[in-house]
Amino acid sequence: MKASKRVLMTADTIDGLWRYAVTLAGALAHRDWQVLLAAFGPAPDDGQRAQIEVLDGVKLVAAELPLDGAGADRRSMEAAAATLAEIVRRESCDLVHLNTPMLAAAGNWPVPVIGVAHGCLSTWRAGARVGARAGKRDDDMAWRRQMMLEGLVACDRLIAPTLAFADELASACAVDRPIEVVYNGTLPHLPAGLEHGAPFAFTAGRLWDEVENIALLDGVAARLQEPFIAAGTSKGSRGQQARFDHLRVLGQLSERAIRAHLARRPVFVSAAVFEPFSLAVLEAAHAGCPLVLSDIASFHELWGGAATFIDAVDEDGYVEAIETLLRDADLRHRLGNAARCRAMDYSVKAMADAMVTQYEGVLKERQSARGLPSCVD
Template sequence: MTADTIGGVWTYACELAKALEPFGVVVHLACMGQPLSEDQSQYAAKTANLRIHASSYKLEWMADPWEDVAEAGKWLNELEARLQPDIIHLNNYAHGSLEWNAPAVMVAHSCVFTWWRAVKSEDPPAEWHVYYDKVREGLRNADMVVGVSRVFLDDVAALYGPLRQTRMIHNGLDPQDYHIRKKQDMVFGMGRVWDEGKNLSALASMHGRVGWPIRIAGSTRLEEAEDGQNAAGVFMGRLDREKIREVLSETPIYVLPAKYEPFGLSALEAAFSGCALVLGDIPTLREIWGDAAIYFPPGDAERLEFHLKSLIGTPELLAHRQKLAVEKAQQYSADRMSASYIYAYQELIA
């Protein structure tokens, strides 16, 4: 299985590996993007059936990646020759075009073209055409393409297809990893602050406007944030997994103001932690959460402010929304996710 160490794919890969253990599956995780952090290494070490193969090869969405992508391909083929796996599980696109001996499942988590269209309402500039060609070739050569939401899978198939075989499998988490404690007065969000698709600047703009402190965790270029937000501790920086779970357990309201989010794993973490969800009104998040979340147009700060003030000022409404989120989250367990992948693997092996 491939994974990048930078975004949510790392969490997804580790959660899936752990959930596959009862099926007797050993997962060899080929990591790319950047070296594992101490937190990531410690988490991986706790998963008995997970074997880490580390590298720092550039990912296909990074600047000038193609020499690294080619070298990573050689490395991956060497790993397959040595390990003789039953299934190749790719969480990136370009390496779908390699000659694999085992069947290859490719999971579509996100892509530059769908991101660009959602965030900037246009296609990427010409320098991204090579990326498009590499992604299309990888997707078309995969034996099965899995989408993490139906909406996103349809978008990928329309953009890059035809695809050989497709399957929709929602992401999942282990609810036992999350806890609900006494809630504190705050509104929380997390993600890559520099990613326009996460749109966390919309949440940061609520600082001083809704009566409760705003807190945002994730990698950020602090010099781009307003001095007042920094002084008030709006941006918490990057937190390790245990700290994130601790903060979520005490958070009453979680905001994901995304313009682009093929699944939104952080919202699931928040729901398992008893948070009311306030989400950007985009089709993928509507698919996942239905009536269990409150939605607002990602560019409408006044609507976001209204919803936050309504929740903060109405304890009964807040409690009801928290209950709805917790109940909906039960549909997205790691056990359900892993069972779906086992079925897909068996179908390809047969």
């Protein structure tokens, strides 16, 4: 019987990275990988701990490590990396999967490190400049950019969730090596209860993050007759605070609550000016929601032919597209089904199989470099 290998994986507790990590970890556990999760940010709540406890082969080994947010500095992130490297040694891990690649810049890692880039300061800033209402930049971002650049170099293998973001990352950070692509995946929803969907608009995400362009959607909401609901936190990890006058903001909701809203098949809207993937869009598509998305490369790569695309700064365009769908139940149904069919391409199985291929590939490379015979099937 083949012995399980061990991977240490990082996960933030405050956004979609938690769902990504837990979903992937559960799938890896069915593929002869034991997953040790290290949580960054606030301690996992009872619901998050329950998600881990039901997964055989997955365990939480560290919590409350510092986010790259308020109060963080390079020293605190280097200390977190050192903590992780010690866990790798103590737990005899075979591999490290960093969902924050900057951590690879420190830690003296004893095993290969895979960096999965879900975002990058340089590409985020390029996106933020597109927004008509972009705000001031923080003054302390230089160390984050430098540590990210060093981390990208230090990783044994780099992965991005879309080809579009891989290209952006390579250009913005002068990456002169291949960046592999593994599409994110999520579990499909149960069949929706409403055939033609409910006549309202819905968005979800980091409402405080200016690249999400929620301020534009607030203006759109002011011009719609039907409700426009927004789920997500309005306060960022570095103290950013967003306020909206017209969106019906529900705050941070549980995964179950989000799915309950999506099951009604509203028109799902994103005006993001920068988005490497967006699990929120994928989850909406799985629920059969018609998609109105910003006209950016990553969304075209994922949803071309299965969504309506609008220039990210075109408020009039968003109003027209949403109103057209809200007036036409048959059109909502057709576009919702198109989104659901496309979402099937981004399954948990496909994500996990592709990630295992990456894991095994980097282990083989390390063994070959040492002149050792490969024991990876």
